[in-house]
Amino acid sequence: MKIAIGNDHAGPEYKKALVAMLEAKGIEVINYGTDTFDSVDYPDFGHKVAQDVEDKKVDFGIVICGSGNGIAMSANKHQGVRCALCWTKEIAVLARQHNDANVISIPARFTAIPQVIEMVEAFLTTEFEGGRHANRVGKIACS
Template identity: 60%
Template structure:
């Protein structure tokens, strides 16, 4: 992971174990963990909104959200202006989300991929830069 990046992370109960595994790969001084802190049933918006707010405000550079399907956290995060949360279930999608869509939050579907695949997706997401150019024009048309 790039030195100096500040990462926001959050998960619901279905994503808790994945979040814990992903934490091991991110230096503590680069991380802001918004929970959840157990696998007890919780509501995903309670974690998606703080992660999205941290990225939206610039407190954090990028974010990771994990829930069972990734749909709930992605829908919630994308309610925030300036957030482009992308559901990624393989490395290629993570690279395209960053390079073409300038995604700033990666959403992981814990019930559909392995923890090892989730780690690869996050690494690919963090390692990829936005290409700009024609993609910047398109990204510029997203906000309402």
């Protein structure tokens, strides 16, 4: 499995913890995020992650900013990207099961690192249910 991760200045500690967890599981990580707390623009990182997902260079993406909203909005501008803002494990599971989300957005200022690790683990191991959800997911993209 290969994952792209991107974050702004609100998420360096979250990214570091997630990269350690992912690499310990043998998952390859492409790091597009900042490693400092100096102010940067979240779209710069969200677009890089989403482009890799759109181009199928990675299996999933993880994006992190303060609220999780701005970077999710940026990622969702890309065709084939379904970025879900998650703040609990249950929402992460439903984003995969019902929405076939391929990018998870983390609100760093509203979650704790152990909670985020649990969410990402659940997100990556949950399968899309298909069925009645497939038709709905098909209606998400605009052509």
